Amino acid sequence: MSAEHLTERESLTRTFLDLGPQAPTILPGWDAEDLLEHLLLREGAPHLIAGRKLPGPWRAAAGRELERRRAAPWQERVERFRTGPGRWSLAGRVDALSGQGELLIHHEDLRRAQDGWQPRRLSAERTADAWRSVGLMAPLAMRVRADVTLVSPVGGRRLRSRGAVGALRVHGEPLELLLWVSGRDDVARVRIHGDEAALRALGEGRRGL
Structure with missing residues (x-):
């Protein structure tokens, strides 16, 4: 399958694997590992995002779980992202309705931090997704x-x-x-x-x- 006809998730998965965890993004203070963690938590463990902001034992427990997740090999974490959110994931349902806007934006956050980047040629389907997300x-x-x-x-x-x-x-x-x-x-x-x-x-x- 040509690159322009991949799903956005598969395309971003390949970019993560090609660039590795230390690749920069355009987001201040974030590298590819931070971006991947954000996507995985958003889709599968939003309670940990909230837990990091809570005081005392909740924050400590969230921190330990985040450290455990980060200890997994890079390819394993990327493959988890490739699998996609579970059927009950609110983020997954929002993305399905919105044209995958979150993935489109964050893919470019990663791509456009690399030297020599050029705009992608999107398929008609991905272009329609992007336009729906704009709306x-x-x-x-x-x-x-x-x-x-x-x-x-x-x-x-x-x-x-x-x-x-x-x-x-x-x-x-x-x-x-x-x-x-x-x-x-x-x-x-x-x-x-x-x-x-x-x-x-x-x-x-x-x-x-």
Whole structure:
């Protein structure tokens, strides 16, 4: 099967195996191992994410379990990710409905931290997934006092803002717009047009969940 027709999970699995646990990501302070741990906990053990933030014995117990998980060989942990979330995983069900937006974004967090990276050529199915994720994520992720129109080769989406001071148009491929909506300005390849007030509002606003 060609790379462009792999599922996003399988494609990310192969990237994890190719790059190894110490590969950098664009996320401050995170390497590939941190990213993989985040995905595994999100899908299969969200209680440990919460446990790390609790005081006393709960935090200590969560820490011990996290250390035990990290002691497993890298390939074993990657294969666990490849298997996917269980049928009762809330994160898995959200991803299935949202077009795998979390996996698409985090795959690029890893890919685009490597020297010489280039945008991927996504299949029509993955492109549709990315565009669906844009539609679901943008209203939640964007807090900008400007009306924003997202323009891609597969369509457009307009986001109105209460108290807008101007209007922006952001052009790009669906995956690039997904990265931009999530606040990954340093790597998202988009073109932004707008009046001065709207551009200032963009700089003052925020994006991301």
